[in-house]
Amino acid sequence: MSEPVRVVVADDQALVRGSFGLLVDSSDDLTVVGEAATGAEAVEVARRTLPDVVLMDIRMPELDGIEATKRICAEPRTANVRVLMLTTFDLDAYVYAALRAGASGFLLKDTPPTDLLRGIRIVADGEALLAPRITRRLVAEFVNRPAPSPPSASTLDGVTPREREVLLLVASGLSNTEIAEHLHLSHATVKTHIGRLLSKLAARDRAQLVIAAYENGVVTPRTR
Template sequence: MIRVLVADDQSLIRAGLVTLFTAAPGFEITGEAADGRQAVELATHTAPDVILMDIRMPILDGIAATRELLAAPHGNRPQVIVFTTFDLDEYVYAALAAGASGFLLKSTPAQRIITAVQAVVAGDMLLSPTVTRRLIEAYAHQHRTRAIAGPRMADLTPRETEVLRLIGNGLTNAQIAQHLVMSEATAKTHVKRIMGKLGLSSRAQAVVAAYESGLITPSLPVDHRHA
């Protein structure tokens, strides 16, 4: 059973999502939040697996709520999916940098929303390589992640650095394994170690880190011939 929390200041959006997941087998709604502060409080008490998080909400916006939830030192951290009207929005970039697992447009078809939630619970990134590059390249040159630059990147082994570069290029664990001629389980272990060393909470955040650290240069073509 996948537990979902809906956070949006528009009651019609919340009602639609609640109806969608209530009717879908294998899902449970843990609550509805009309602002970011409610989202944090409800998530703390109900421990959802996934939060569909609007960005522009009163009291506490979705970015600040995401950052607060994913920075918590205790308990299970939920997967956060940013639910937005705009597909190229610096607010979305900021949410990904804060640790969100990906984003969906509010115009996304119902079945795609369900599939997306299942994907992030399974540990997959919710952004296609094309959308990831377009979003991050638009803002990466304006940002530098101080917590990741320098000592933390230096903690990575050469192999882990290469794996991070491939994550940044949008490759899945299976594609990384094929590219580097290793088992998928080994690739998954490398990804887990990278996340731990860099203090990252989502695969999308690892993509942001790869760009912001300079490991990937924005606007260069990505070679997927080995994927």
């Protein structure tokens, strides 16, 4: 049997931390290894315990969840720690800022318990947790922004036309299975393309591929 996924719960409300902790520990394949009441504590606990996943509230004292996420993801010691953002505020700015900081997923606090546990597992496996409605919100935000600058040759250098197609579909919220069906490829081939995109674009995970697609002009209002 594999080791359980190690989780840190970061939230400024003790009742919320306790509730999430009990929920996580109720699953045999998940375990809580630390708690934090501030963003600064979340960074310190992540450094000390090296969890697989941090459940991170966005609004916390001392250091907000977005800045804490940025520090965790940027530090070599904790670079492999995945961050799953939790918030009561369904706001576009928070979604984009959290993903830009390096978060691997984004969920609302009213997410059903089973979906939260599933989300932790997905993020721990190295995937991104981006619901289609979250992707749609990101697209809507970019539609209302000035057109992105043309991508530099170095940013997309080496990305093949097929990989660019795959990148566009990832940014559109499609799963690997859906991409395979859309492009008439095998599931294994799609995984290979995504692996190469992660390497070429220096992206942590699928969430970062979405950001890269937006910021490099692969996704524009005309492509939606």
